[in-house]
Amino acid sequence: MANQQVVVVGGGLAGLAASMKLAEAGIHVALISMVPVKRSHSVCAQGGINSVNDYTRQQGDNEWKHFDDTVYGGDFLQHQPPVKEMCDWAPRVVDLLDRLGVPFNRTAEGFRDQRRFGGTLYKRTAFAGATTGQQMIYALDEQVRRWEAEGLVDKYEYWEFLGPIIDDRGDCRGVVAQDMFSMEIRSFPSDAVVLATGGNGLIFGRSTMSMICTGGAAARAYMAGVDYANGEFVQVHPTAIPGTDKLRLMSESARGEGGRVWVPRRPQDDRDPTSIPPGERYYFLEERYPAYGNLVPRDIATREIFDVCVTQGLSVESGRMCVYLDVSELPADTHKKLDGILEIYEKFQGADPRVVPMKIFPGVHYSMGGLWIDFEKNETTGGLVLGSTRNQHSNVPGLFVIGEADYQFHGGNRLGANSLLSCIFSGLIVAPSIENRLNSLANGAAADQAASMFEGAATIHQEQMDSLIKNQGDENPYTLQLELGDWMTRQCTVVRNNKDLAALLEKIEEFKSRFDRISLSDRSNWTNQNFSFARALGDMILMARVMAEGALKRDECRGAHFKPEFGIPAPDAQDPAELRRQAQAWCQAFKKKNEQWLKTTRARYTPQGPEFSYEEVDTSLIPPRPRTYGLTGAEIIGEVWAEMSRDASNEPPKAVASAAGGSSA
Amino acid sequence: MSKSFKVRILRQADPNSGSHWETFNVDYEDGMNMTTVFQRIAADPVTTEKQPTVPVAFDSCCLEEVCGACTMVINGRVRQACSALVDALLEESPDAIEVRPMTKFPVVRDLVVDRHAMFESLKCVKAWVHVDGYYDLGAGPRLAPQVQEEAYPLSRCMTCGCCVEACPQFSDKTGFIGPAAISQAILFNLHPTGRVERDDRLGVLTGPGGIADCGNSQNCVKVCPKEIPLTDSIAKAGRDTTLYKLRQWFGR
Ligand SMILES: Cc1cc2nc3c(=O)[nH]c(=O)nc-3n(C[C@H](O)[C@H](O)[C@H](O)COP(=O)(O)OP(=O)(O)OC[C@H]3O[C@@H](n4cnc5c(N)ncnc54)[C@H](O)[C@@H]3O)c2cc1C
Ligand code: SF4
Ligand code: SF4
Ligand code: FES
Numbered sequence: 001m002a003n004q005q006v007v008v009v010g011g012g013l014a015g016l017a018a019s020m021k022l023a024e025a026g027i028h029v030a031l032i033s034m035v036p037v038k039r040s041h042s043v044c045a046q047g048g049i050n051s052v053n054d055y056t057r058q059q060g061d062n063e064w065k066h067f068d069d070t071v072y073g074g075d076f077l078q079h080q081p082p083v084k085e086m087c088d089w090a091p092r093v094v095d096l097l098d099r100l101g102v103p104f105n106r107t108a109e110g111f112r113d114q115r116r117f118g119g120t121l122y123k124r125t126a127f128a129g130a131t132t133g134q135q136m137i138y139a140l141d142e143q144v145r146r147w148e149a150e151g152l153v154d155k156y157e158y159w160e161f162l163g164p165i166i167d168d169r170g171d172c173r174g175v176v177a178q179d180m181f182s183m184e185i186r187s188f189p190s191d192a193v194v195l196a197t198g199g200n201g202l203i204f205g206r207s208t209m210s211m212i213c214t215g216g217a218a219a220r221a222y223m224a225g226v227d228y229a230n231g232e233f234v235q236v237h238p239t240a241i242p243g244t245d246k247l248r249l250m251s252e253s254a255r256g257e258g259g260r261v262w263v264p265r266r267p268q269d270d271r272d273p274t275s276i277p278p279g280e281r282y283y284f285l286e287e288r289y290p291a292y293g294n295l296v297p298r299d300i301a302t303r304e305i306f307d308v309c310v311t312q313g314l315s316v317e318s319g320r321m322c323v324y325l326d327v328s329e330l331p332a333d334t335h336k337k338l339d340g341i342l343e344i345y346e347k348f349q350g351a352d353p354r355v356v357p358m359k360i361f362p363g364v365h366y367s368m369g370g371l372w373i374d375f376e377k378n379e380t381t382g383g384l385v386l387g388s389t390r391n392q393h394s395n396v397p398g399l400f401v402i403g404e405a406d407y408q409f410h411g412g413n414r415l416g417a418n419s420l421l422s423c424i425f426s427g428l429i430v431a432p433s434i435e436n437r438l439n440s441l442a443n444g445a446a447a448d449q450a451a452s453m454f455e456g457a458a459t460i461h462q463e464q465m466d467s468l469i470k471n472q473g474d475e476n477p478y479t480l481q482l483e484l485g486d487w488m489t490r491q492c493t494v495v496r497n498n499k500d501l502a503a504l505l506e507k508i509e510e511f512k513s514r515f516d517r518i519s520l521s522d523r524s525n526w527t528n529q530n531f532s533f534a535r536a537l538g539d540m541i542l543m544a545r546v547m548a549e550g551a552l553k554r555d556e557c558r559g560a561h562f563k564p565e566f567g568i569p570a571p572d573a574q575d576p577a578e579l580r581r582q583a584q585a586w587c588q589a590f591k592k593k594n595e596q597w598l599k600t601t602r603a604r605y606t607p608q609g610p611e612f613s614y615e616e617v618d619t620s621l622i623p624p625r626p627r628t629y630g631l632t633g634a635e636i637i638g639e640v641w642a643e644m645s646r647d648a649s650n651e652p653p654k655a656v657a658s659a660a661g662g663s664s665a
Numbered sequence: 666m667s668k669s670f671k672v673r674i675l676r677q678a679d680p681n682s683g684s685h686w687e688t689f690n691v692d693y694e695d696g697m698n699m700t701t702v703f704q705r706i707a708a709d710p711v712t713t714e715k716q717p718t719v720p721v722a723f724d725s726c727c728l729e730e731v732c733g734a735c736t737m738v739i740n741g742r743v744r745q746a747c748s749a750l751v752d753a754l755l756e757e758s759p760d761a762i763e764v765r766p767m768t769k770f771p772v773v774r775d776l777v778v779d780r781h782a783m784f785e786s787l788k789c790v791k792a793w794v795h796v797d798g799y800y801d802l803g804a805g806p807r808l809a810p811q812v813q814e815e816a817y818p819l820s821r822c823m824t825c826g827c828c829v830e831a832c833p834q835f836s837d838k839t840g841f842i843g844p845a846a847i848s849q850a851i852l853f854n855l856h857p858t859g860r861v862e863r864d865d866r867l868g869v870l871t872g873p874g875g876i877a878d879c880g881n882s883q884n885c886v887k888v889c890p891k892e893i894p895l896t897d898s899i900a901k902a903g904r905d906t907t908l909y910k911l912r913q914w915f916g917r
Contacts, residue, residue: 024798035724035734036784039823040732041727043731044732095801098804098805099796099858101794101856105810106808106810106812107810134823142787143796146793210732211727211728212726243696244694244696245700347748348696350696428799521707521719522719522720527773529723530707533707
């Protein structure tokens with residue numbers, strides 16, 4: 001394996017985990033990242049990482065239950081073997097992080113402390129203060145720095161990935177990247193490429209994600225032939241602080257401790273909110289859901305806040321959508337408990353939430369969709385064949401994808417604290433798969449390929465850059481991105497309908513033609529951020545189409561994809577016999593919906609637009625069942641579904657779990 | 666009718682050019698921070714003299730003061746642009762907000778500087794836990810909550826550079842590794858497994874550019890956005906290196 005080199009693009013948790021594991025195996029890694037890896041988006045994660053642990057085990061928890069919660073929370077859209085393998089590994093992943101020095105919070109006796117997150121009944125989440133992601137990325141960054149000092153990792157920080165190099169046979173032979181300071185473009189020949197480039201929240205303008213989360217890298221891989229899967233599945237967090245540049249997460253605990261959500265009854269009432277009398281305030285969650293009040297499940301909270309602002313025009317401000325999340329009337333000792341999160345608000349909004357209501361709005365938070373990858377099921381364990389060259393391998397041979405950039409682990413909806421896990425897990429398991437691929441390269445090593453192929457690839461990107469820099473026109477990339485974000489947020493996030501999605505697709509075509517008339521104010525050839533941003537905007541417009549068209553085509557509700565036109569009406573009759581009949585109809589409709597839509601969306605690039613196909617989901621381990629949390633008639637649906645499953649199999653049915661419809665953090 | 670305010674920015678096209686000031690009028694928005702200001706300027710880069718110019722280059726990523734990318738000197742004080750709110754900045758300096766790049770690192774362009782040296786210092790002090798490998802070897806060492814509470818604040822260092830910018834002893838000429846790296850050495854010496862390389866770290870801190878270069882002016886701790894007790898780390902490093910030297914003299 002001498003002289004063989006692997007390129008890892010992206011130094012978030014996933015990319016760092018892969019790099020250190022490859023280096024441990026003696027494989028040389030070139031690690032390419034737009035930002036110094038220590039500054040990657042993963043630092044933003046606050047909440048924690050899930051795994052079964054000694055404590056939950058004694059309460060009856062086990063890996064299977066973690067697996068079950070994950071696929072149930074994901075509305076059964078994910079292939080089950082990789083998820084099972086991930087949940088089996090979770091305790092080991094957290095142990096490893098612990099050994100690497102992540103300062104997890106401790107109990108009095110010195111064990112790791114755990115907290116409970118959405119979508120489960122168990123305290124599975126390990127955490128390090130309020131900065132778990134930061135602490136984890138630092139631990140991995142330190143390991144990779146050690147390998148760098150030992151000469152097994154070369155870092156290319158402030159380098160931007162422009163595209164994979166694909167030979168005549170269709171094999172990936174390396175990447176083209178650009179130095180973001182000198183603007184030099186060059187090829188990196190390599191025998192395997194790993195993309196770990198994260199999510200694409202910036203397509204929605206402002207989101208809870210970081211500035212680098214344009215999804216540009218995934219778009220470039222997609223354009224080069226890697227399929228994109230489940231693009232329409234985008235997670236929205238109900239409570240984010242709408243800043244002028246970013247939506248910053250506001251933890252659910254504000255509502256947990258008694259915070260109330262409201263808007264003035266008079267649209268855009270400009271009085272000081274504390275002076276608006278109670279009768280003129282619309283506590284819409286409390287009015288609409290008397291039983292749950294402000295603590296409705298996250299997806300419902302998100303939809304209602306969205307509805308009040310977008311459909312009813314009751315946003316607190318006219319220029320910006322937001323509602324009040326009010327903790328100002330809570331007692332001082334409650335404020336004390338919430339200090340950590342209230343400080344974030346204060347720091348970035350410059351207002352004290354102990355005195356004035358906070359302004360919040362749902363924010364795009366996580367991309368469940370991503371580049372398509374394969375896996376190999378282990379028929380004995382139900383998990384994966386570890387080391388199989390199929391694991392995390394895209395449809396382009398030699399190109400692997402891990403972390404938020406892949407589509408594998410979270411189905412229609414991600415559970416809180418499961419993403420840090422999937423990022424590290426996929427990073428760790430991709431290494432032996434790559435090792436095996438390197439040992440069995442069928443068509444020779446990259447080093448043996450003609451130099452002209454690598455030069456040619458770099459030249460193409462150079463020409464594209466030159467033409468964009470020279471482009472003359474009347475369009476400004478910054479204003480165009482704001483418009484794109486605004487349209488995507490309005491039409492393609494929380495509530496979707498086919499009329500709006502069709503209009504959005506037309507608009508995206510318009511954005512595309514306007515992009516051709518883009519003009520840069522900076523045409524220089526040194527650290528040109530104006531250019532870099534404009535190039536990524538082209539990618540965002542490309543992927544917006546994949547997401548919007550995927551959403552238009554998927555006529556159902558599943559996980560984060562909510563299209564009420566195609567919802568199944570919940571049983572609500574008073575008469576028990578009628579209620580049962582309705583529940584039977586509901587279950588029949590649910591079954592039919594799964595037959596049609598329990599499928600992975602797979603988009604393939606063509607110059608005319610994405611070509612869609614739909615692929616069976618591997619549900620061989622846990623049969624899909626209705627996700628009924630928060631639905632009226634949940635109980636009767638559960639009963640009827642159990643009967644139907646019993647009739648179908650004769651096996652004792654699994655009860656419909658009533659764990660919270662999971663979400664995010 | 667919208668309010669606007671002035672921002673003066675020290676600009677530099679590339680490492681070899683001289684620098685010059687440019688002033689911009691920016692429309693005020695509620696709750697605006699400095700990263701937004703740069704974005705708005707980028708959308709319409711025209712100076713107050715109506716001169717068309719180019720967007721201001723700046724580093725950023727998380728926009729929530731946790732990645733350390735966007736450090737610069739604003740109104741004379743080193744800090745993160747993403748958590749610097751316009752309202753407060755205008756109170757400090759009503760005529761114009763003044764922005765310049767950090768001075769302790771080479772300027773790449775405008776507000777972007779090259780902080781590579783800080784990451785190199787982390788290599789020098791072996792800022793990592795040297796584990797046997799990444800296979801499953803069980804849980805890490807049990808750790809008293811008190812130790813976690815000591816380690817966690819140090820572990821929040823985001824290599825942002827505020828402390829070294831403020832440190833009178835740090836420059837590319839002195840070779841001083843700076844307060845952040847010293848504090849990281851202490852962090853890894855606290856860890857039960859990290860301790861194995863303790864003497865290597867103390868050896869570096871004893872050598873040239875190490876702890877002896879600190880003049881104890883305490884500027885660093887005042888500007889650290891994460892309120893890391895840098896002077897405590899420095900004091901501890903002083904004690905530990907003394908003991909280390911004694912151990913060396915007496916052959917351990
Ligand atoms: C506010 C917030 C809180 C969260 N909290 C939690 C939590 O508590 N628990 C949990 O499990 N999950 C949480 N998540 C989700 C989780 O943080 C992310 O899914 C995860 O960190 C993604 O890691 P990654 O390694 O895939 O990518 P990232 O960390 O996003 O890293 C991407 C890397 O790719 C590089 N890159 C991108 N494009 C290019 C290019 N073109 N060229 C070169 N390099 C490129 C970047 O430089 C970067 O190094 C949270 C997310 C947010 C937004
Ligand atoms: S205390 Fe030492 S490290 Fe801190 S600013 Fe003063 S000289 Fe620099
Ligand atoms: S110690 Fe504080 S100021 Fe210094 S680099 Fe770390 S976070 Fe920044
Ligand atoms: S952008 Fe991360 S600290 Fe400011």
